[in-house]
């Protein structure tokens with residue numbers, strides 16, 4: 001444990017997969033997180049059953065990955081730990097299907113605290129309720145594990161009836177590769193609010209808007225789409241790789257002093273006080289439940305706005321030019 005930091009962070013030596021030795025884990029859902037958790041757990045020697053609806057297109061994928069598959073209630077009935085890895089808005093319905101299959105002392109586990117924190121699922125009071133949330137897209141949770149690397153994660157306990165909830169969650173975190181990179185102890189509230197804020201303002205929302213605005217600025221000024229794509233999107237990965245490896249400093253060290261001076265004097269003009277105020281407003285909507293209510297209502301209405309903005313994003317011209325250019329990379333067919 002790294003005591004000098006504010007957060008408590010657990011590494012491989014702090015976790016014992018023995019807490020799952022006699023357990024069967026049901027992974028409900030086989031999407032981004034589900035396929036990664038199920039395969040990593042299986043490769044770590046844990047008994048896994050994947051819970052999927054009859055007719056789900058993911059059933060064949062899970063079977064061909066060598067996993068046993070059952071319906072969500074059947075999987076939950078066999079399991080001691082039920083990991084809910086279907087989309088957040090589907091989870092309350094899936095929980096209704098499996099609730100009666102949870103025995104006293106079983107564990108209900110999440111990878112995001114949305115439904116517990118915003119009271120969309122009220123678990124029975126005789127089960128442990130835990131969270132193991134990789135701080136990463138699911139496909140990289142699998143890729144990192146296979147490369148003998150890890151993915152940072154979070155662990156939290158909402159309800160501990162057995163006394164082993166945290167140790168078992170840490171065992172799960174270890175088995176999927178999260179304690180290799182460090183797993184921070186948190187709460188459902190903190191995970192939910194920081195995760196939603198991060199993906200909205202920075203990781204997914206903020207960065208895509210920055211890329212699109214930069215691209216459009218260049219193209220509208222008469223520069224080619226190809227130039228604008230490489231400048232504002234492709235190279236972003238290369239710059240972020242340096243930040244990932246060695247922080248802002250390694251990036252600033254690697255770029256020219258012209259780029260460093262220009263970036264340090266212009267960056268805050270672009271992402272300015274207005275952007276900061278908007279970040280604070282976005283965080284407030286997460287904290288006061290406005291975002292959650294909007295997202296739940298949007299789903300109840302059949303996702304009309306979501307579908308529209310999703311289509312507009314898919315049709316942005318940076319996507320067409322990017323696909324064309326990436327197809328010409330010399331390693332594209334390897």
Ligand SMILES: NC(=O)c1ccc[n+]([C@@H]2O[C@H](COP(=O)([O-])OP(=O)(O)OC[C@H]3O[C@@H](n4cnc5c(N)ncnc54)[C@H](O)[C@@H]3O)[C@@H](O)[C@H]2O)c1
Nearest residue numbers: 029030031032033034058085086087088111112136137138
């Ligand atoms: N995507 C990520 O990388 C990521 C990262 C951290 C946490 N999380 C959290 O993990 C959880 C799962 O998210 P995800 O993005 O992996 O989900 P996803 O959208 O990739 O999951 C889709 C899968 O859910 C299953 N599914 C869909 N509808 C279903 C239904 N009606 N009944 C039963 N199964 C159904 C199917 O197996 C499908 O493959 C969420 O709580 C999410 O917030 C996701």
Ligand SMILES: CC(C)(O)[C@@H](O)C(=O)O
Nearest residue numbers: 135136137195199203204
């Ligand atoms: C991968 C992310 C963005 O970190 C996750 O939080 C998600 O919801 O997919």
Ligand SMILES: [Mg+2]
Nearest residue numbers: 112195196199
């Ligand atoms: Mg998220």
Ligand SMILES: [Mg+2]
Nearest residue numbers: 135136195199
């Ligand atoms: Mg996240």
